[in-house]
Amino acid sequence: MPSPRTVRPGLAELTERLGILYGGDYNPEQWTPEIWAEDARLMQDAGVNLASVGIFSWASLEPEPGRFTFGWLEQVIDLLADHGVAIDLATPTASPPPWLGHRWPDTLPVTAEGVRLGWGSRNHYCPSSPVYRERSRLIVAELLRRFGDHPAVAMWHVGNEYGTPCYCDQCAVGFRGWLQARYQDLDALNAAWGTAFWSQRYSEWAEIIPPRQAPYLINPSQQLDFHRFVSDLLLEGYLEQRSMIIDANPLVPVTTNLMRFYWGADYRTWAPHLDVIADDVYPDPNDPRSIVEASLTSDLMRSLGHTDDGQRGWMLLEQAAGAVNWRGHNVAKSVRRTRLESLRAIGRGAGGSCYFQWRASTAGTERFHAALVPHAGEDSDRWRAHLAHGQELKALSPAVQDEEVTAEVAMIFDWDSWWAAEEPAVPSNRLKPLEQLQAWYTPLWRAGVTADIVASTADLSGYRVVLAPTAYLLTDDATANLQNFVAAGGTLVLGPFSGVADSNGHVRRGRFPVDLTDVIGASGEQWLPLPDAHEVVVTSELLGDGPVRVWSEQLRAEGAEIIATFAGWPVDGLPAVVRNDYQQGTAWYLATLPEDAWLAQLITAVLDEAGVRPVLAELPDQVEAVRRGELVFVINHKVEDVVVTVPGRWRDLLTDTLVGDQLELPGEDVAVLRPIDGGEE
8 A cells, every 4th residue: 555645734734724623514416506505604603614515426516427517516615615614525436326337337346145236325336346446536537627726625535434345356356466465476375364274275366256155154364354455445446536636736635434443444554544534423322332432432533543743633524413314213312412422522532523414305315314404494403502512612622722632541452353353163253352342441431531542563652551352363563562561561451362363363373362471471271152051250359259251261370360260160260360460560361251340340450550540530420521631521421410529620611610629510411621720710
């Protein structure tokens, strides 16, 4: 992959010019010019300063091959600019017009089962298709010719939610080329894939195909490399358009919208090529877990923006202003929760809070998806709430402009390891890496301890504590990185089923976690998923007793202190949790999945020992606290009022009121506290 340019305009330049970014996806092709004029006025009233335009407009911009109709788009851009709204201009290549698939069927994607998909929805393209790529370049070139130097275009938005895999013959050719670049020759590939198993040895490159539907299980190393290939293939398509945009105007940042912890693309390989880290998040108001998961996602996005020179920043590019259309039961958010979720993102470092979409559609599959301007129009409580929030963000903007979120705790999460650990034919399909990450993150969230989400090979020297809930696949460099972190004085907590596989997904030989047994002062010889019919608990003088689930390991202490012991078949009496002093640091190892309360006690003990302190002590249940520079965001997710202890003297920037020691926070409300020095009243 090409290297990103070292100096590129980004979020800092946008927020310095515009303030906190506020607005959303705007689809003027769905509306008449009279509505355009109304929308421009309403955006100005609400303090909207950024509109994402053109994301799904390919058929409106090019209704027939080679016939371009850009007049309407130019009219809309000029109209919004006259009302103080900057443009995030999209390349519309995520949803080709029907004419593309009709005239060139090979541009349509093929599933692993061999089914060629049709048009009539979106994302109906093969990312390897030469015709799709050529037609994409043509429409982008025309957009750049018309709008490449337009002063209202503040950012370019390439495609939309990249993630479409394809298993067609064109992708097979691309996969072979990717493999040849990675392995150089077939002997190396056969070794990396372990093709001596099941007579899978390849004798020529043409025999290699994507992991299509087969009579039984697919080679896991082949699957792992296909995941990597798809991520790189999609990135290649993004980079192709990005390069065109930069060549036309190097002064405008370029991005695309990511999708939380998305299975289909390794966002760490994408992040260096995004001038602005932008994310789409849609927490389910009917699922209490989504509260914590949304904060975890914010921390991931902020962490993706880390560079050697500091933080590049991130923004929330899409969220719902109320109900969505695609859940089976679309529970709406209150206007208070909609505001809360926006401010929560700002608290966790976001420089923008935007929505899908600006005006509610009346036709199409998203006609019941909420919007900043609802179907009821201006005469609605929801519109009035969005109007007020826009002005609120405008007032808050100067205070957060140069403030950053910093963390003393890091959590390890690698896409390679996630992919490899969820292949079939592992000891248990219940040991889910993302679920483990969320389980370990939850005690941090409840305690008000901020975490960065980083790669196993990241620079860990700035952290006191590193949590690795499950590090199934560790490269040699990653193993050495964790070892060096502990040796230099850090605290590592390593979860079960870690240090198992190498970069090809092959099981490492030796007692596990391989090459980290000296660090944890213990080693294991077999993994023992727990039977549903038997209750197993852990007993501990330090932490008390607690039930465990799903997983156990046959572990042997080799110098480590045994913190907890299993009680129950098949691991009765064996170590469950160990702690070991290694050179200047400390390592903990968990050989099971404790229930939530017991896990929280363990993580609290680790943080206390390492000297990590929460933003605020004794937070009430469902109250979140995060520090952004000198500001403390306190967020009450309950519908009931709470009282939060906030020692000292503060000013709530949202209400412009003084707070001392006790903060009375209404249900679904947020306070942004700035400490008061001795002379301020």
